[in-house]
Amino acid sequence: MFKKFFLKPITIENCRSVADIHLRAFPDSALTRLGKEAVNRYYQWQLTGPHDCMAMGAYTEAGQMKGFVFGGTFHGSLSGFVSKNRWYLIGQVLLRPWMIANPIFYEKIVLGVRTLMPRNKKNGIKNSSQSPPKSFGILAIAVDPDDQGSGVGKALMQNAESEAKQRHFTQMGLTVHPSNMQAVRFYERLNWKRIVMDGIWSGKMVKDL
Numbered sequence: 001m002f003k004k005f006f007l008k009p010i011t012i013e014n015c016r017s018v019a020d021i022h023l024r025a026f027p028d029s030a031l032t033r034l035g036k037e038a039v040n041r042y043y044q045w046q047l048t049g050p051h052d053c054m055a056m057g058a059y060t061e062a063g064q065m066k067g068f069v070f071g072g073t074f075h076g077s078l079s080g081f082v083s084k085n086r087w088y089l090i091g092q093v094l095l096r097p098w099m100i101a102n103p104i105f106y107e108k109i110v111l112g113v114r115t116l117m118p119r120n121k122k123n124g125i126k127n128s129s130q131s132p133p134k135s136f137g138i139l140a141i142a143v144d145p146d147d148q149g150s151g152v153g154k155a156l157m158q159n160a161e162s163e164a165k166q167r168h169f170t171q172m173g174l175t176v177h178p179s180n181m182q183a184v185r186f187y188e189r190l191n192w193k194r195i196v197m198d199g200i201w202s203g204k205m206v207k208d209l
Contacts, residue, residue, distance in 0.1 A: 005066055005152060007159055010055035015043045017065040018057070025142035034092045041088070045081040046070050046139060054163045058143075058152045067143035067152040071160040071172075074139055135206065136164035138174035157190055165209050172207045 010018060019039040026032050031039055046053050051074045058067040082089060138160060143153045164172050174192070176183050178201060184194075187205055195204040 005058045005060055005150075005155070007056050007058055007155065010047070010057045010068060010070075012044055012047055014057060014065065015040050015047070018043045018068050021065060021068060021142050021144050022140075024145050034089065038085075038089065038092055041085050042081050043070070043140075045084060046074065046077060049077070049080045049084075050075045051077065053139075054160065056156060056159050058156055065144075066147045066150070067141075067156055069141040069156040069160050070139040071136060071141075071163065072139075074137060077139055135171040135173040136160070136167065136169040138172065141174075153186060154190070161207070161209065170209050172209065174205050175203045176205060178203045 016036075019036050022029075022039050022043075023032050023036060031042055043055075047055060051072060053070060053072045053074065055070045056068065057065050059065055076083075138157075141153065141156055141160075143150070143156075161172065172192075174187070176187065178184070184205075190207070192205045192207045194201050195206055
């Protein structure tokens with residue numbers, strides 16, 4: 001496990017390194033099951049889409065990425081990715097038809113299809129995007145499994161928090177799978193709180209700044 005690392009912004013050229021870490025950190029995610037190129041395209045979209053994205057990577061002195069965080073305000077982080085890459089994604093699913101039987105993957109497919117459906121103009125994207133963002137969102141944060149406990153995750157989250165404060169946000173938000181207790185404990189150690197609705201916690205967490 002390395003001891004020294006430094007943070008620097010992530011660019012398009014770094015997205016394949018981001019994809020490598022995503023694949024190792026989230027081996028069972030729906031995106032991972034579509035392959036490295038799909039993951040690469042997903043993070044490229046976050047950098048090039050209509051978002052206000054802060055992307056930061058943690059690197060060793062030798063230049064190897066060990067972790068990353070994508071935060072900010074996002075407009076169509078999933079729907080825009082699916083729309084822009086729909087034919088590529090359809091092709092990947094057709095190459096892996098057995099994946100549809102996986103309940104998590106099926107749920108993501110349904111969500112992806114819904115994001116492509118036309119919306120009522122009154123409630124469309126244009127109107128919703130005009131509303132001021134309520135919180136600085138953490139879209140994704142990951143650390144290479146070989147470097148868990150090295151301080152990379154904490155440094156990335158603290159950097160994102162500092163960025164949110166500089167942008168005058170008063171709250172941060174994220175969603176974590178409720179069964180991922182290692183991640184939940186990590187967030188709670190950093191003073192994130194669970195948002196419980198009607199006695200049920202679905203994975204939403206916030207932190208007041």
